[in-house]
Amino acid sequence: MAREDKLIDARTKDFTLPPHFAVAVSGGVDSVSLLHWLVSLGHKPLVAHYNHRWLPREDGDAIRCQTLAHDYGLAFVTAASPHEGIGTEHAAREERYQFLFRTLKERGWDTLVTAHNAGDQAETVLMRLLRGTGSRGLAGMRVVSCRDGVRIVRPWLRVTRLEIEAYARHHQLSWEEDPCNRDFSKMRAQVRYRMLPDLEKYFGRTVAPSLCRTAELLAAEDDYLTQQAAQLLQECRDRTHPERLVLPRLAAAHEALVRRVLRRWMESAGVPDLSFEDIESARALFDITTPAATNLAGGWILRRREKRLLLVQDSLP
Numbered sequence: 001m002a003r004e005d006k007l008i009d010a011r012t013k014d015f016t017l018p019p020h021f022a023v024a025v026s027g028g029v030d031s032v033s034l035l036h037w038l039v040s041l042g043h044k045p046l047v048a049h050y051n052h053r054w055l056p057r058e059d060g061d062a063i064r065c066q067t068l069a070h071d072y073g074l075a076f077v078t079a080a081s082p083h084e085g086i087g088t089e090h091a092a093r094e095e096r097y098q099f100l101f102r103t104l105k106e107r108g109w110d111t112l113v114t115a116h117n118a119g120d121q122a123e124t125v126l127m128r129l130l131r132g133t134g135s136r137g138l139a140g141m142r143v144v145s146c147r148d149g150v151r152i153v154r155p156w157l158r159v160t161r162l163e164i165e166a167y168a169r170h171h172q173l174s175w176e177e178d179p180c181n182r183d184f185s186k187m188r189a190q191v192r193y194r195m196l197p198d199l200e201k202y203f204g205r206t207v208a209p210s211l212c213r214t215a216e217l218l219a220a221e222d223d224y225l226t227q228q229a230a231q232l233l234q235e236c237r238d239r240t241h242p243e244r245l246v247l248p249r250l251a252a253a254h255e256a257l258v259r260r261v262l263r264r265w266m267e268s269a270g271v272p273d274l275s276f277e278d279i280e281s282a283r284a285l286f287d288i289t290t291p292a293a294t295n296l297a298g299g300w301i302l303r304r305r306e307k308r309l310l311l312v313q314d315s316l317p
Contacts, residue, residue: 004163004170008037011118011158014143021111021153022046022077022104024096025068027061030115032068032175033168034156038113039072045113047072048103050096051080061176077103089186101150116141116154119161122208123191125215132276134259139222140215160208229260236261238308243269245309251286258283266296269311273297285309 001009023038023045025031038045047069051062062078069076079099081092100112121140128137145152156164168175183189199207232253238244245265250258262282263274271278274296281294285304292304299314 002170004167007163008156008159008167011163012155013158015153015155017043017113017153018109018111020046020107020109021113022048022100022109023113024100024115025049025065026115026178027065027068027176028115028178029168029173029175030117030156030161030164032173033164033171034113034115035068035072036171036173037167039074044074046103046107046109047074047076048100049076049078050099051078052092052095053081053084054092061178064176089188097147101148104150110149111151111153113153113155115156117156117159117161117164118208118212119192121157121215122196122211123188125211126191126195127187135218135222135225138215139219140212142219158212225256225260229257229264232257233261233264241308241310243310247286247304247307247309250309255283266300266302266311269300271296271298271300271311282309 021043023031023035025035025047026049035045035047047065049062049065051059062080066076066078081095104110104112125138125140128140131137141154141157143154143157145154182193184193196207232250233245236245236250238246245261250261253261259279262279266274266278266282278294278296281296282302284290285292285294285302288304294302296302301312301314303310303312
């Protein structure tokens with residue numbers, strides 16, 4: 001086994017794949033290398049490509065991905081965005097995931113494999129840190145996560161870009177660099193090509209491994225706190241009215257768990273777009289000298305009544 005293959009395998013663990021799954025392939029070095037690696041392991045995934053239509057050249061990406069799938073003897077599916085021109089990163093990501101999820105569900109499958117790597121993880125952690133987030137956000141992406149009933153597997157989340165490029169060169173793979181990756185109107189491009197290199201120059205070493213290690217540590221702590229919050233939520237439910245929370249029991253808990261319980265409870269009730277400020281407004285209700293209600297998004301109102309917290313929806317039109 002070549003050194004490049006051994007490095008990849010050494011960084012890859014903690015996941016299993018079913019007989020049928022899809023792999024997202026953009027045509028870049030990361031996804032092209034991942035597809036080659038999956039095929040080398042004996043897998044036969046469905047190759048899925050989404051054309052964002054940001055640039056005319058992306059039509060060529062779809063053709064190249066289709067050709068690549070054909071060369072491996074794999075099925076191929078693609079779709080194009082209804083919008084032309086460069087849009088936001090968030091909108092593009094959501095469009096792509098909706099296409100991928102729809103593709104899986106049409107076939108009765110539930111697993112998607114993506115080529116996210118250690119560089120992507122480091123960028124994600126740094127961007128979330130700058131935006132402001134808790135341990136859940138700083139935990140970054142997980143090797144295995146679930147969304148909308150789909151299991152997302154990122155087997156190369158601990159593999160660096162340099163290792164991926166070395167793997168691709170060793171196996172003489174062909175790929176296309178997306179010029180949009182260097183669109184500096186996008187925050188990720190700023191972080192990847194300017195901020196991280198500046199940090200590395202300042203510290204005299206690569207910083208991605210440290211950011212990824214931080215994400216792994218916080219992911220474990222987040223899992224533990226999530227378990228503790230779920231237990232506390234059950235303990236705080238009113239026995240007569242389980243949809244209400246007993247305030248004295250909740251108020252006595254640590255604020256880190258209180259925030260998680262409130263968020264979990266309100267999200268499960270259907271309250272949308274909860275912000276940090278919403279959670280803090282909810283915590284303020286613990287003080288009986290404050291007003292006994294606070295407004296939330298979606299017409300929801302959180303009330304304090306007889307040492308209980310309850311959610312009601314505004315019935316006004």
